[in-house]
Amino acid sequence: MKDANNVAYTLSAVGHIAGTFESGSRDWDWNLPGVSPDVAKNWAAINQTPTMHTEAAVNFDVGALVDGLIQAVGKAAAVISIALA
Numbered sequence: 001m002k003d004a005n006n007v008a009y010t011l012s013a014v015g016h017i018a019g020t021f022e023s024g025s026r027d028w029d030w031n032l033p034g035v036s037p038d039v040a041k042n043w044a045a046i047n048q049t050p051t052m053h054t055e056a057a058v059n060f061d062v063g064a065l066v067d068g069l070i071q072a073v074g075k076a077a078a079v080i081s082i083a084l085a
Helices: 037-041 043-048 062-084
Strands: none
Touching: 037 043
């Protein structure tokens, strides 16, 4: 976000969400309370031109996907061999 004086203020958070082939939550709650002295000090300038830009990024781990698929195929093959026995 930028204020009336063209000063930018940034916020960031890093976390992890689980995918289809890994255990864990698919939710990531990033409500991180806190106080920024810079924002508090310059609130009048921020409030004059409230402009904000948001951006999100995701890192995709192809290796984990391939490992998960190999494990799934192996388990399916074991079940099929037991069923045919």
